[in-house]
Amino acid sequence: MLPKVNRAGRNELDVFFSSDPAKKKVFQTTHSPLFLVKSTKTENEGSKFAFVVSSSVEKTAVGRNLIKRRARAIVARLLPNLKDGHTIMFIFKKPAVLATFDELKRDIEGVLTKLGLP
Numbered sequence: 001m002l003p004k005v006n007r008a009g010r011n012e013l014d015v016f017f018s019s020d021p022a023k024k025k026v027f028q029t030t031h032s033p034l035f036l037v038k039s040t041k042t043e044n045e046g047s048k049f050a051f052v053v054s055s056s057v058e059k060t061a062v063g064r065n066l067i068k069r070r071a072r073a074i075v076a077r078l079l080p081n082l083k084d085g086h087t088i089m090f091i092f093k094k095p096a097v098l099a100t101f102d103e104l105k106r107d108i109e110g111v112l113t114k115l116g117l118p
Contacts, residue, residue, distance in 0.1 A: 002072045006079060008048035012087045015040050030114055032107045034096040039088045039115050047086040047117070049075050058097050067096050067104075074105045082117045 016027060016038050027040035042048070051071045053064040071090055096104065112118055 002049065002076045002079075006046055006048055006075075008050040008087050008089065012042070012048050013050055013089060015087065016089055028115065030111050032111050033093070034099050034104060034107045035093055035111075036091040037088060037111050037115070038091070039086055042085055042087050044085055044087070046084050047079075047082055047088060050087075050089040052089065052091045053096070054092075057092055057094050063097060067092055070101055070104055071108065074101075074108050078109065078112065078118070082112065086115075086117065088112075088115075088117075 027038050030037045030039070049072075051068040053067045055064070058064045058067065071092075090108075099107075109118075
């Protein structure tokens with residue numbers, strides 16, 4: 001399970017959604033076949049993560065929670081090797097519903113490497 005200190009709350013995610021120029025920071029967007037990743041640098045001691053699965057991607061809560069649980073488990077395993085001071089949000093796409101754990105792990109590792117975090 002992802003430690004509480006590494007979970008991004010609504011306050012940390014405002015930088016990605018806010019239309020207020022004072023709150024908005026520069027963020028980097030990276031794509032994968034399974035998800036979209038938005039990342040920004042912060043002054044936090046550790047990196048924070050959020051996982052979003054829309055009901056348009058998976059209709060059932062069980063399916064949405066499965067995807068998020070898998071992603072949290074992967075990130076928790078990678079956490080000791082990741083750099084601090086980032087807020088990262090994963091927004092999953094429809095192909096993630098059919099992805100296996102290993103496919104999801106490969107994509108998450110690849111995107112985090114592309115962002116320069118490990």
